[in-house]
Amino acid sequence: MIENGLAEFIAEQAPLHASAHSAIMEWAARESGLRIRRADRRLIYIEIQGISTPFVDMNGPNSSLLARTLCGHIDRQRQIIRACGLAVPRYSVFRSSALHEAISYAEDIGWPVTIMPASLARDPGAATNLKDPAQLNAAWRAAWKAYADRDPGGRVMVEEYLAGEEFRFFVVGRQVAAVTKWSAGREQEHEVIEPTREIQKHVAEFALAAIGAMPGMAYGAIDLVVRDLSETNASREVWFKRIEVNVTRSVPLLLPSVQLSFAGAILRYYRHLADANRL
């Protein structure tokens, strides 16, 4: 019922009075009995333990602009994650004129490969499981078309294709707030899973370590590929795919329960900070 109420609230508020994700935060705050003041569509103040705490969409004071900037480019976030010793698929980025170099790189790392615009949201222009140069060629054009005029200097990333189960971890502070999973290439078909039972501990720790590797990132969504969940050796079987500080992109509106879990976890995180006099 709560979820139905949220859907109605979002429909009422967005997009004129509030962004959808700001509305989720507002709803979660109201449900928790917290006072709020809305400054504009995206900026609200939630009074947590008597402290007026600003949020832009779902991002509070501890989500840094630096982290958002770094996460805006998949190649950069991977560089940072890899520097912290976490497993990252082999990848390289290319300019629009470098199709032949991209094909040559794909042959070096081995087919199949995945390509995607390096500095866009996850869906537009991405293509996975490309098995030969012809498929890459077609996907290449789609990837650049996705950029359109938005980032003339953008790059397209070519990476090795990793088959396996894909997970999205919603991490807040040092806690996993929610986990969804989907089969390779079927990202729209999320399934909420129980974090503690169905996920090996080392996979969750990998997600927590990835959040910890990004400067100024209190919470976010981390995509991982797990080749074999029963495998206990994490270092070989868990791979980082991407991380997003702007969690609004990662909370599919199809899953209101995840949204509320995540928003609730964010509020609990800041309440905890306020209690510890660290807000």
Added chain:
Amino acid sequence: MIPQRPSLDVCRVSAYESRPDASVRGRRNLRTLIVRAEGVVSDRRVAGWGEAVLREEDSTRQRWDSIEVALELLQGARIPLTPRRALGRISALLQSIVIPGQRESRGNDPRVPKEILVAFEVALLDLVAQASNSPVSAYIGGNRRTITALAYTVDAGARHRHRPADDPTYPTRRVVGLRSWDDAYAQVLGDGTGEHRSNQHSAIWLDLHGKLSVEDASRLVRALNEGRTSGEIAQRIILERPVAKRDLHHIAQLRPSDTRQAGSAERQGITIMIRPDRYPRRELDQLLDAGIGALHLSLHHLGGILPTLNLARYLGRKYPAVEVALSTGATGSAITAQALAALAAALPRIDHLVIPPAILHESTVGSPLKIADYQLTINDSPGLGTSVDLPTHLQQVRRHGRRPSAPQSKGSLQPNVFDHDVNLTKSFAKGDVDSYLLEQAALAYGLSSTRFTRHTFVSHHPKLTTPIGFFLTMSAGTGISSHAIAGDKEETRRCLRDAGLPVAEGDSFTPNEMDHAVRFAQRLGYPVVVKPQRGRQGIGVSTDLRTEDDVRQAFIRAATSAVGGSRGVIVERHILGADYRIMVVGGKVISAILRQPSHVVGDGASNIIDLVADKNVRRNRNPHLVKRPMKIGPEAISMLARQGLTEYSVPDPGQHIRLSGAGNMSRGGESVEVIQETHEGILELAVDALKSIRGLDHAGIDLFITDHRLPVDQQSVVICEINASPQITSHHFPHYGSSRQVSYELVRRSCSRSGFHVDSPAFNLDVEVEIFGKVQAVGYRDWFARIANEFSLSGYIRNLSSGSVKARVAGPAAPVAALVARAISGPRNAFPEYVNTKHISEPGLTENFEVRP
């Protein structure tokens, strides 16, 4: 009583060396010298303009010394206005200009660039001609009103083809940049694209720059001759300097079809041309006697209008059949072009007048030549008929000299000089210097770094719990929501007010609520400030508004401002006081800057333009200000008008003239570091202001304070802005006062937040730098090594088989970090994706920096 002959007194001479005008495209290694001479004749003031384009290497101290000598010599000179006497006097004055310590006159001294003399000569001729109400052309004896013998130069070796509109079909097409005889021949036949078919021209003038051997030159002449015989080539051909000077005695071999007909203007065949400034008079005579058929007179190489005119008159008398071509000999703006046109009008004959490409376009320097239907109309207004928009040009001024010079002011505070840092940062864009300073601090504290863009890097260290990083000057301690609040002035004021801190009374209005805003201003009481709700760098801000009309105009400016006006406009009470920027990092004040609005102080001798030029010269010695020159734009003109002045007014000694209402450095403001003398209460107020916005670990707090030395309760204090991404360069390089190493504090603070307490920074660095991306086969290593050697660093750079480039760099922290920060840019064809830098300590470095395979 003998009537006194009219004369002119030169009362003021100024020289401005600057980057070239925008119209001088693609010539970044050039400097423009603008000369302005003012004179008084019969109580009437007139001003003349001259110009030179100097090569970068000409802009040395010694060259500038000769300019100073010229200024000294010309100021106070009296010049008779009778043309013959005036020209004689100007020639004599110019001949007496010598570099200090040198005995030789200008003609014998190779270290006095003739271009400099041309600039002074043209300025004086413009001056005396204006004083005589005569065009320069008429003043020097010219009687042509129009010229149709126009020539246009194209560069065959240029990387980018000229657009058709840039290549008018003048009678003569001059081609430079030719590399071989067949290259030259192809130009005559036409390039085949249909855009520049050579047969549109009646003459083709090939400047071969002495590059051909005698054999190749003969081959070219034979081929051209055959083409003419077969009818394939219809145009006349002029070959300028086909062979080197030493081979010119073979000239007879090169003119098989030169069918000169003495006394006839109609010419056929192939003509050999030389430049007379390269030969002594006797040798020139011999060459002309041997059959050279054309001379290329170059204004700058011959040393000006008068020497060129004298030579042309001599040649006209002795060799009337020899063709005469005229060019500036240097890239120039409209001043040079107008001087060239005036000279062309006075030459005994003119067969080819080379129109410089730049002057076909609108320019901030002077007005372009009048060319219509391939006919040049000679200026008929007094003087050259052109001038310089000096207030606009001032933004580019690098050096400035004038006579009478500014009186030495005693006891005044001298600005800081950071020449070394200017050199290190000269290739950085404005925002890049902040990022370089932060990376320097990170490396000095022993952290490694990964740079992704010119503004973004991340640093690692084993003792850090989380990597640190900076985007511009924002760290992991700059929250997204905090940044959003700080970017909105109305929201910031609300936060400050809620925290009980002093703010200016005001309100915000949507862009279509101007009438409400005006009424609010009236209720508030004048003066008021109007600014965009989300502006920055003072863009769209108007201060000290005292009438309804002022408020309306300011509202429109703010609402239509390029930055932030569309989100709303703020009207608030204008608080009298000085503008301060206090830098707070983690609850501690690191630096306090008094930002003085753009202003000049009179010396009783200099006009406002000269005073601004002086300040811009000093700003060139500050890395933060070098790209933020003072300007005399609409705001300054308006401020001056309010004070009853113009840009040419000469303020009294000590008179303070304000040119801007805001203290932003980008609007000509000056920074004074004052933390030591700032009252503790004010510093505490700044810390409280930072705390009023959650999730902001450091920021620049802007305040208006009457006097920073007094307690808060004894004066008017308001906090007007919080900048979440404050520039830090002005704290490192204040115009006056002590430098504050804010970047080191920011890195120290970030490390501390990540559990690592750094030691003292290293002064010298030895690092390994790996650059990823497209960095091989693009000249990257040579580019990197050139900068490393320029910075006197040691090390080496080499290609790796993986496709990246790895360098080892050692030296003082500042230049090493500057090189590392620049590595992400690379040379023209490189595309670096990221740069990893880590510390290394291994032997094996040589003194120099070298490129290894």
